[in-house]
Amino acid sequence: MRKGLSIFLIFFSLVVSGISQRTGVSLALPANVSEAKLDSKLMGHSMPYRVILPAGYAKAAAKRFRVIYLLHGLTGHYPNWTTLGTLPKSAEAFNFILVTPEGDNGWYNDSPTITNAKYESYIIKELIPEIDAKYRTVNDRKGRAIAGLSMGGYGALKFGLKYPQMFSLVGSFSGAIFAPTFTSQSFSVFGQSFSVPFLEIITRTTTDAFGPPGSASRTENDIFSIVRSTDPERSKSLPFIYLDCGTEDILLQSNREFATLLLEKKIPHEFRQLPGGHTWPYWNKQVVEFLNLSERILK
Known part of the structure; x- marks a missing residue:
């Protein structure tokens, strides 16, 4: 009962975060943050x-900068990393261009x-070429990374596995990596079924995104299946994979299973289990850890 309540509270907080981004008051952006729109033919x-942008971007006219794409979670939106997250401030210590797309x-x-x-296709074929x-980017995989939280963690891992020629590093924070195989009838965490509201939104959005259970799209985009079939x-050729999850997070077990699979397949990665839940205080710490790792890996 307590576990079901905790799951519901996590879901409720994510929904409130999403609503606040759709209806929130417009605030002035920090000096290092800009907003733009891409006229997408695909969408x-x-x-x-x-x-x-990094602090020295304007003055270093001849310099090219490494790029990190950061993906938001379910019910969230592209401003989350700069409003709910602490990135505008914490990014000042690093020399990257950071991009937060709408998903x-x-x-x-x-x-x-x-x-x-x-x-x-929008992110791979339109947004990255636009950026x-x-x-002034380092326009190849050596200077490009992608990461995300929850739904965005799944997306980042999938992009790295499907497009290794485009990224040298991928990261997942509390990744909802089970998404393509999710069914409300079969999925449980530690034997505890998800709360009804959570089941409804996961069922609806995964069906919209991947089609009905058993569809080809679900199989093709299941990252467990992709890794198992990787020779x-x-x-x-795969990018280095960074994977973490909080020890109080309901998604810990599936992340442990994925880390075990990576180990079995001898795919270079780092997996961290750290105190924390499915919350912004946890993600704000972990994105800084990922930026530190990016400093060492991106060229």
């Missing part, structure tokens, strides 16, 4: 995003059933 409408509740996938819900064209030669 059929303009897609907003935010960019956090709605689309699980960063190309929906097989909804026209123009092409979130995967490389507008800013030793392809493993060598």
Whole structure:
């Protein structure tokens, strides 16, 4: 009973966060943050995003900068990393261009059933080329990383596994990595079923994003299946994977299972289990850890 209540509270906090981003008061952006829109042909409408520039960007006219894409979670939106998160301030200690795209509740996938819900293709084929064209980026995998929280953690891992030629580092914070195989009838955590509101939103959004249970899109985008089918030669081309989850997070078990699979397949990675839950205080700490790792890996 207590576990069910905790799960509901996590879900409720995520929904409130999403609503606040849709209806919140407009605030002045920090000096290092800008906002833009991309007229997406794939999505059929303009897609907003935010960019956090490093302190020396304007003065270093001949310098190119490494780029990190940060994906938001379910019910969240692209401003989350700069409003609920502490990134505008914590990013000042690093020399990266940070980009926060809009992913709605689309699980960063190309929906097989909804026209123009092409979130995967939008990021890979439109947004990344746009950023490389507008800013002085290191325009290859050596200087590019992608990471995310919860739904965004799943998306970042999937992008790294499917497009290793584009990223040298991927990160997942509290990743909802089970998404493509989710069914309300079969999924449980530690034997405890999700609360009804959580089940409803997960069922609806995963069906919209991947199609009905058993669909080809679910199999093709299941990161467990992708890793299991990865041969030793392809493993060598994969980006380094950073994976973490809080010890009080309901998603810990699935993240442990994924880390075990990476170990079995000898895929280079780092897995951390740290005190914390499915909350912004936890993610604000972990994104800084990821930025520190990026300093060592990105070239």
